[in-house]
Amino acid sequence: MADEEQVSPGELASVDPATRAAVLVEALPYIQAFADKVVVVKFGGNAMVDAALSRSFAADIVLLRAIGLKPVVVHGGGPQIGKVLAQLGVETEFRDGLRVTDAETLEVARMVLTGQVGADIVSAINQHDLVAVGLSGEDAGLIVASQRSEALGYVGDVVDVNRKIVDTLLRDDFIPVISTIGADATGQAFNINADSAAIAIAEALSAEKLIYLTDVPGVLTDVSDPQSLISRLSASRARLLIADGVINGGMIPKVQACLDAVDAGVGSAHILDGRIAHVALLELLTDSGVGTMITRTDGAGS
Numbered sequence: 321m322a323d324e325e326q327v328s329p330g331e332l333a334s335v336d337p338a339t340r341a342a343v344l345v346e347a348l349p350y351i352q353a354f355a356d357k358v359v360v361v362k363f364g365g366n367a368m369v370d371a372a373l374s375r376s377f378a379a380d381i382v383l384l385r386a387i388g389l390k391p392v393v394v395h396g397g398g399p400q401i402g403k404v405l406a407q408l409g410v411e412t413e414f415r416d417g418l419r420v421t422d423a424e425t426l427e428v429a430r431m432v433l434t435g436q437v438g439a440d441i442v443s444a445i446n447q448h449d450l451v452a453v454g455l456s457g458e459d460a461g462l463i464v465a466s467q468r469s470e471a472l473g474y475v476g477d478v479v480d481v482n483r484k485i486v487d488t489l490l491r492d493d494f495i496p497v498i499s500t501i502g503a504d505a506t507g508q509a510f511n512i513n514a515d516s517a518a519i520a521i522a523e524a525l526s527a528e529k530l531i532y533l534t535d536v537p538g539v540l541t542d543v544s545d546p547q548s549l550i551s552r553l554s555a556s557r558a559r560l561l562i563a564d565g566v567i568n569g570g571m572i573p574k575v576q577a578c579l580d581a582v583d584a585g586v587g588s589a590h591i592l593d594g595r596i597a598h599v600a601l602l603e604l605l606t607d608s609g610v611g612t613m614i615t616r617t618d619g620a621g622s
Contacts (some may be wrong), residue, residue: 328453341393349566352542354604355388358526360586361440361600363395364398364533368594376597378444378459381495383601390490393445393497394521397437401429417573418468418475421511426474429511430456433499437562441497452495457502458509460485463517465502465510476502476510478517481524515577523584530581531603533557533573533594541566550552551609554618555579578614 342476361381368374384391398419405412405428413420421429438454445452457463462485465476489496500517503509515532522530539561542548553561558575561567567575578589592611602610 326406330446341491346607350605351387355529356390357587358390358522358525359384359529359531359604360392360394360518360522360525360527362514362533363393364397364514366592367589368395368397368437369399370593370595373594374440374444377600378595380443380598380600381445382448384604385449385493385495391495392486392490392521392525392527393417393441393495394500394514394518395433395437396500397429397433397439400437401425401432404428404432409587415472418472418513420472421474423474426509426531427509430501430509435500438497438499445495445497451489451493453489453494455485455498457498457500457517458514461503462486462498463500463502463512464504465512465522466504467510474508474510476504476512478512478592479504480521483524486521486525495543515573519577519581519584519586522581522586526585528587529576529604530586530589531600532574532577532589532591533599534590535593535595536574537570537593537610538591539567539571539575548573550612553612553614555582555616557618558614575614582614582616588613590614 338405363377380490381391381393381555401419402412405425408428410428419425434454434456442452449488450506455462461482463478464480464482466479468475468477486496498521500512501509502512518530518617521620537546539550540546540548541550558567558579559616563577574591578591590603590611590613592603596610597611
């Protein structure tokens, strides 16, 4: 469970009117700037398996839509897939961080991602407003994929994104919730890394922002000091920090995913701590933000 306490409506009512007004005023320019802009949120990790965080995430996504943004949720489900495979007695092998996927594992992945994880996210959002629509990357040829390698089996890379079905949903103010199974021209399905799929979808949709909910607060110059958070990084500075070893270990692939996104034309990419309730709202609608925003140049993004 997250350490963050949930704020009830009663607690909000106890906040003095001036403070509540100041919060709304601070959010106003961001609401205006992001109106009708696509925001892709890659959902996973602690936020996905913690019931309270899942509920707050769903509320945040509905709120973003209500204030004029166009949120798109992209999700994986590695822990859930692993749990079902273990229950079935199927051994899992990983190579370079990717699950080797044979035919049986692929069927489990399709079942879990679309039938369980995606359905749970849709249900949570629809408890606030009946606007979420679950999609597999196989639907309407949304994610066109190709096999990465024989050694990994049915693990795929994104070749193309057919945005038509997502555009149709966004035009009618629905919230697409996309599970990351793709297919090739023959209909063969492939399991796609959710981070990579989120980048491809954000690029195809010309998204203003791509948000990664992770298990870290963002980029720190000192991993033992939360106060060393870098709130904003240009792509060039991020690459220098990687070269200098300031960004290292497991943070490198997270930052690299953000760099890939902004290089592909996404306005900005954000690394946020998914263990914090309402973290996306705090990042997008406040002056200080709470995570790390990576942009193509020093002056890009907001």
